[in-house]
Amino acid sequence: MPYTYTHPRPALTVDCVIFGYDHRLDEADLKILFIERDIEPFRGKWALPGGFVRMEETLEAAAKRELREETGLSNVYLEQLYTFGTLDRDPRGRVISVSYFALVNLVSEELQAGTDALSAQWFSFKEMPALAFDHKNIIEIALERLRGKVRYQPIGFELLPDQFTLTELQTLYETVLETSLDKRNFRKKIESYELLRDTGETQRGKAHRAARLYTFDHKRYKQLEKYGFLFEI
Amino acid sequence: MPYTYTHPRPALTVDCVIFGYDHRLDEADLKILFIERDIEPFRGKWALPGGFVRMEETLEAAAKRELREETGLSNVYLEQLYTFGTLDRDPRGRVISVSYFALVNLVSEELQAGTDALSAQWFSFKEMPALAFDHKNIIEIALERLRGKVRYQPIGFELLPDQFTLTELQTLYETVLETSLDKRNFRKKIESYELLRDTGETQRGKAHRAARLYTFDHKRYKQLEKYGFLFEI
DNA sequence: TTTAGTTATTGTTTATTTTACACTAACTTA
DNA sequence: TAAGTTAGTGTAAAATAAACAATAACTAAA
Numbered sequence: 001m002p003y004t005y006t007h008p009r010p011a012l013t014v015d016c017v018i019f020g021y022d023h024r025l026d027e028a029d030l031k032i033l034f035i036e037r038d039i040e041p042f043r044g045k046w047a048l049p050g051g052f053v054r055m056e057e058t059l060e061a062a063a064k065r066e067l068r069e070e071t072g073l074s075n076v077y078l079e080q081l082y083t084f085g086t087l088d089r090d091p092r093g094r095v096i097s098v099s100y101f102a103l104v105n106l107v108s109e110e111l112q113a114g115t116d117a118l119s120a121q122w123f124s125f126k127e128m129p130a131l132a133f134d135h136k137n138i139i140e141i142a143l144e145r146l147r148g149k150v151r152y153q154p155i156g157f158e159l160l161p162d163q164f165t166l167t168e169l170q171t172l173y174e175t176v177l178e179t180s181l182d183k184r185n186f187r188k189k190i191e192s193y194e195l196l197r198d199t200g201e202t203q204r205g206k207a208h209r210a211a212r213l214y215t216f217d218h219k220r221y222k223q224l225e226k227y228g229f230l231f232e233i
Numbered sequence: 234m235p236y237t238y239t240h241p242r243p244a245l246t247v248d249c250v251i252f253g254y255d256h257r258l259d260e261a262d263l264k265i266l267f268i269e270r271d272i273e274p275f276r277g278k279w280a281l282p283g284g285f286v287r288m289e290e291t292l293e294a295a296a297k298r299e300l301r302e303e304t305g306l307s308n309v310y311l312e313q314l315y316t317f318g319t320l321d322r323d324p325r326g327r328v329i330s331v332s333y334f335a336l337v338n339l340v341s342e343e344l345q346a347g348t349d350a351l352s353a354q355w356f357s358f359k360e361m362p363a364l365a366f367d368h369k370n371i372i373e374i375a376l377e378r379l380r381g382k383v384r385y386q387p388i389g390f391e392l393l394p395d396q397f398t399l400t401e402l403q404t405l406y407e408t409v410l411e412t413s414l415d416k417r418n419f420r421k422k423i424e425s426y427e428l429l430r431d432t433g434e435t436q437r438g439k440a441h442r443a444a445r446l447y448t449f450d451h452k453r454y455k456q457l458e459k460y461g462f463l464f465e466i
Numbered sequence: 467t468t469t470a471g472t473t474a475t476t477g478t479t480t481a482t483t484t485t486a487c488a489c490t491a492a493c494t495t496a
Numbered sequence: 497t498a499a500g501t502t503a504g505t506g507t508a509a510a511a512t513a514a515a516c517a518a519t520a521a522c523t524a525a526a
Contacts, residue, residue, distance in 0.1 A: 002237045008288045009242040012329060055241045055327050059318035083316045083331050085292035094288050096245060098316050098329075167503075184505070185485065202493095208501040209492040400474075417476070418514065441472040442521040468526085475520070483512070491504070496497105 010085075010094040014063040015050035015135065017081065017099060017142035018073065020122050021159035021175070022106040023168045028175045031106065031122040032139055034129065035070045041091045042132030048139070049120070050097070063100040071120040072112030076102040077158065082141055089134045097133075101142045103158040150176050154195060154231050157216040163199055165211035166190065173233055181233075193231060195221055243318075243327040247296040248283035248368065250314065250332060250375035251306065253355050254392035254408070255339040256401045261408045264339065264355040265372055267362065268303050274324045275365030281372070282353070283330070296333040304353040305345030309335040310391065315374055322367045330366075334375045336391040383409050387428060387464050390449040396432055398444035399423065406466055414466075426464060428454055 018033040034046040049070040053062040060078055068074045078100040085096045111120050123129060128136075150156050156172050157164075170186050190196065197217050202210040221229075251266040267279040282303040286295040293311055301307045311333040318329045344353050356362060361369075383389050389405050390397075403419050423429065430450050435443040454462075 002239060003241040004235045004237045005242070005244075006235060007285065008236040009238070010245055010286065010288065011238075012243055012245065052240065053243065053318075053329075055243065056320070058320060059316065059329070080315060082313060083292065085286075085331070087289070087291060096286075096292070096329075096331075098318070165503085182486075183503090184487085187504080188506095189484095205494095206502080207494045209494090209503050211503055398474085415514075415516085416474090417516085420475080421477095422513090439473080440523045442474050442523090444474055470525080471523085473520100473522085476518090477516105479515085481512100481514070483510100485510070486508090487506105489505090491502100493502085494500085496499080 008094075010096045011090075011092070012053045013050055013095055013097045014053055014059055014066060015048040015097050015099045015138060016063050016067050016078065017048060017101040017139050018067070018071075018076070019101065019103050019142075019146060019159070020106040020109070021103070021172060023160055023164065023172065024107060028171050029124045029126075030175060031124045032128075033071060033073075033111075033120060033122055034131070035120045037132055045132040046121075046123070046129040047132035048099075048135045050099075053098075059098050060100065063098075073104065073109055076104050076109075078102045081145060082138075084134060084138065086134070097138075099138050099142070101145065103146075103155060105159055105161050108161050147177065151233050152231060154193075154216070154221060156233075163201070163213040163215055165203060165213060167211060169214075177233075186233075189233070195224075195231075241327075243329045244323075244325070245286045246283055246328055246330045247286055247292055247299060248281040248330050248332045248371060249296050249300045249311065250281060250334040250372050251300070251304075251309070252334065252336050252375075252379060252392070253339040253342070254336070254405060256393055256397065256405065257340060261404050262357045262359075263408060264357045265361075266304060266306075266344075266353060266355055267364070268353045270365055278365040279354075279356070279362040280365035281332075281368045283332075286331075292331050293333065296331075306337065306342055309337055309342075311335045314378060315371075317367060317371065319367070330371075332371050332375070334378065336379075336388060338392055338394050341394050380410060384466050385464060387426075387449070387454060389466075396434070396446040396448055398436060398446060400444060402447075410466075419466075422466070428457075428464075 020031040020033060022028065033049060035049050037043050037045055037047050049067050050063070051066040053059060057065065063078050064074070067076070079102065081099040081101045083096060083098045087094065089095065089097070106122065150173070156169065156176065159172055160168060166187055169190065170181055170183065174180055195217050196214040199213045199215055201213045203213060204210060253264040253266060255261065266282060268282050270276050270278055270280050282300050283296070284299040286292060290298065296311050297307070300309070312335065314332040314334045316329060316331045320327065322328065339355065383406070389402065389409065392405055393401060399420055402423065403414055403416065407413055428450050429447040432446045432448055434446045436446060437443060
């Protein structure tokens with residue numbers, strides 16, 4: 001069924017940059033989720049999850065649908081990143097891509113390859129594969145945004161499981177920001193925001209002193225946010 | 234000449250939120266540039282400058298072209314803001330809009346209505362007219378972005394003429410951030426960044442002590458930026 | 467030419483925030 | 497029960513931010 005317009009129109013896609021984090025690893029690092037393309041162009045190459053926007057869905061809905069179809073991930077909070085529109089970014093012709101990004105905890109999320117993709121896989125930055133389209137460019141911009149944002153908004157918690165230790169939280173910030181932080185000063189600052197709730201529980205099965213487990217108080221953050229509350233690491 | 238595709242495609246537009254500032258006014262305030270639409274839909278209503286993206290131009294090029302055609306403004310630095318894609322934002326059907334924003338000095342820039350618009354006009358926030366499409370929403374997001382950005386990047390200078398006084402700079406920040414700032418502390422902070430060059434000249438024609446004129450040292454800022462320099466007001 | 471009026475320019479003291487820094491507590495395993 | 501490992505905690509010094517007012521320089525009116 002062909003569709004005809006009086007003026008030419010670019011095609012419209014969405015792409016998702018999903019950052020994943022595994023707090024259990026000794027060498028914690030950020031990973032990004034890619035799918036292996038099973039259709040041309042760039043068949044066999046790795047690419048960001050994404051695809052064409054349908055007429056009856058919003059941009060964000062399209063991004064969520066593609067992410068679910070291609071990787072099995074759902075219920076992630078997607079934020080719009082940037083819209084890419086150079087002339088030559090897709091060999092099929094003029095294609096505009098609206099990109100989204102999200103932060104997830106690797107351990108809580110189960111991957112499953114969908115119908116459009118041979119497989120979905122996490123890659124750390126050191127072992128990044130060759131990518132389709134301008135996706136290398138997209139993730140560079142996403143990483144820049146993540147680094148900028150993590151310092152002024154408490155989004156780091158999205159990368160951790162519901163319950164986490166203060167050391168895990170600190171390691172996360174050290175990983176994302178590529179710095180090292182003073183343990184006591186970090187804890188003092190985090191405590192001053194009063195955004196964590198002590199669960200009363202402690203870590204189990206570790207060969208040393210068990211750390212207290214905390215949860216992030218989303219409700220309280222939303223309250224504070226209204227009144228111009230400033231978060232900063 | 235009709236264009237046919239195997240799948241339906243949304244139309245793609247760009248919209249420009251141009252903030253203007255007049256440093257000479259006693260009651261300084263931010264204005265936004267609108268055009269009066271002379272075609273349907275929303276004929277006679279005010280709207281952001283913008284229009285359809287052509288196949289042979291990038292998104293930013295489209296935004297610049299529409300801005301020039303409709304208002305006569307050119308050589309402004311446009312930054313991508315957000316892409317709007319709700320289903321019902323345009324009565325003509327599914328239309329995605331990539332928005333851009335820019336900051337200009339009202340006095341330096343000459344307006345001239347173009348062919349697509351009956352007239353272009355600056356409106357201050359207090360006297361905002363009824364707007365076409367979802368443009369009210371777009372400018373709300375633009376204003377949020379501006380307020381967030383102006384505190385961490387020295388973009389305020391784009392709203393002033395090449396030469397300006399420290400009082401003009403302070404008034405600008407007070408206007409955009411809707412606060413009042415301490416004069417001595419403000420000057421101390423600005424001075425500490427070493428981003429201003431004293432021109433040696435002073436203001437003329439004022440019925441009181443003439444203020445020194447400064448220029449913003451863009452080159453120096455770009456240098457400092459590379460090394461993680463932090464600006465904050 | 468003097469005076470009144472208006473805006474520009476400048477520094478110090480106090481309060482707050484950030485940084486630097488090291489020992490004891492608690493748990494597991496050998 | 498001893499050794500090993502990570503968790504948890506406070507204080508002093510330095511840096512930064514905030515509060516605050518008098519003099520300088522110019523124009524216009526008397």
